[in-house]
Amino acid sequence: MSLHDLFDALLAKKGSDLHLGVDYPPLGRIRGDLVPLREAPITQDEMEELLFSITTPEQERTIREDLDLDFAYGYGTKARFRANYFQKATGLAAVFRTIPTKILSLEQLGTPEIVKKLSERLTGLVLVTGPTGSGKSTTLAGMLNHINDTRACHILTIEDPVEFVHTPNKAQITHREVGIHAPSFPVAIRSAGREDPNVILIGELRGPETMKLALQLASFGVLVFATVHTNSAPATIDRIINSFPADEQPQVRGLLAESLAGVVSQQLLKTADGAGRMAALEILVAHSGISAMIREGKTFQMASAMQAGRAHGMQTIDMALETIVKSGKVTYEAALERASDKEAFAKACGKAPGPTL
Numbered sequence: 090m091s092l093h094d095l096f097d098a099l100l101a102k103k104g105s106d107l108h109l110g111v112d113y114p115p116l117g118r119i120r121g122d123l124v125p126l127r128e129a130p131i132t133q134d135e136m137e138e139l140l141f142s143i144t145t146p147e148q149e150r151t152i153r154e155d156l157d158l159d160f161a162y163g164y165g166t167k168a169r170f171r172a173n174y175f176q177k178a179t180g181l182a183a184v185f186r187t188i189p190t191k192i193l194s195l196e197q198l199g200t201p202e203i204v205k206k207l208s209e210r211l212t213g214l215v216l217v218t219g220p221t222g223s224g225k226s227t228t229l230a231g232m233l234n235h236i237n238d239t240r241a242c243h244i245l246t247i248e249d250p251v252e253f254v255h256t257p258n259k260a261q262i263t264h265r266e267v268g269i270h271a272p273s274f275p276v277a278i279r280s281a282g283r284e285d286p287n288v289i290l291i292g293e294l295r296g297p298e299t300m301k302l303a304l305q306l307a308s309f310g311v312l313v314f315a316t317v318h319t320n321s322a323p324a325t326i327d328r329i330i331n332s333f334p335a336d337e338q339p340q341v342r343g344l345l346a347e348s349l350a351g352v353v354s355q356q357l358l359k360t361a362d363g364a365g366r367m368a369a370l371e372i373l374v375a376h377s378g379i380s381a382m383i384r385e386g387k388t389f390q391m392a393s394a395m396q397a398g399r400a401h402g403m404q405t406i407d408m409a410l411e412t413i414v415k416s417g418k419v420t421y422e423a424a425l426e427r428a429s430d431k432e433a434f435a436k437a438c439g440k441a442p443g444p445t446l
Contacts, residue, residue: 195208244290
């Protein structure tokens with residue numbers, strides 16, 4: 090099988106990821122589970138033939154010398170893939186993440202109305218968070234797509250690698266890839282202010298330097314979107330602040346309190362019919378009370394503020410899970426695994442709480 094044959098098999102099964110490792114058969118992540126795409130394991134020779142069939146000589150040299158390689162690959166009009174080549178105990182390996190060529194709208198994604206309102210803001214920092222593979226990039230693409238359809242503005246994306254490619258509609262769109270168009274995220278973000286953007290997407294906030302630059306841009310009157318690998322809105326605030334030395338934290342709290350517009354924290358769950366997956370969204374919308382909690386280091390109060398803030402579009406992950414369980418889209422058991430307060434969640438769903446582990 091060629092690499093394109095494996096891509097076709099993955100896409101036919103509506104899979105999200107392709108895993109390739111020596112001495113293992115090719116595996117596709119189908120509706121959350123890893124499924125073999127053939128019986129025969131991949132040999133070392135076959136692995137090199139598969140992986141280097143789509144790379145440049147420079148990329149091949151990078152994986153051999155640096156032992157790691159990230160890039161995006163366009164498979165005609167069928168899909169784009171975010172590729173990661175790496176070395177492991179059995180030899181060369183790779184994971185390909187599917188990036189659909191068709192960008193789904195926020196309506197098609199079924200996101201709450203507040204997500205659209207966050208994308209309609211003119212300034213501030215909007216963070217989309219969640220574990221790897223939770224659909225952060227898909228939600229962000231939907232938000233940028235809404236801006237592209239409704240605003241005459243300049244959207245700048247800074248990514249490693251570029252994932253969703255947006256076709257300009259009302260907006261002008263500039264895609265910049267770290268490693269190709271700029272040497273690093275900080276360098277690209279610093280130059281962003283001179284490129285007259287209205288909206289900036291930063292693929293990932295990595296480290297305090299990138300975080301501080303993003304906060305400063307948001308406070309300068311730009312709408313900044315970024316991702317962070319955290320599991321809840323309060324944890325996102327703590328992660329950013331704790332990335333800095335203690336003597337810098339008061340300044341960062343002030344910047345974050347001033348510039349934060351909202352946090353959308355995602356969990357991806359299997360649907361009850363087993364046909365796909367859907368996202369449950371925890372949503373924090375910044376207002377004066379939230380800003381005060383950030384300044385005063387009282388993030389532990391945010392869950393209560395989100396529970397009481399439904400009128401502002403806010404919801405905790407448990408509130409989101411309860412809604413989709415009661416709609417019948419996700420089973421109670423699948424939702425319980427992701428619930429923050431399992432005992433309270435069980436009561437809210439009319440179930441007897443099980444033993445806590």
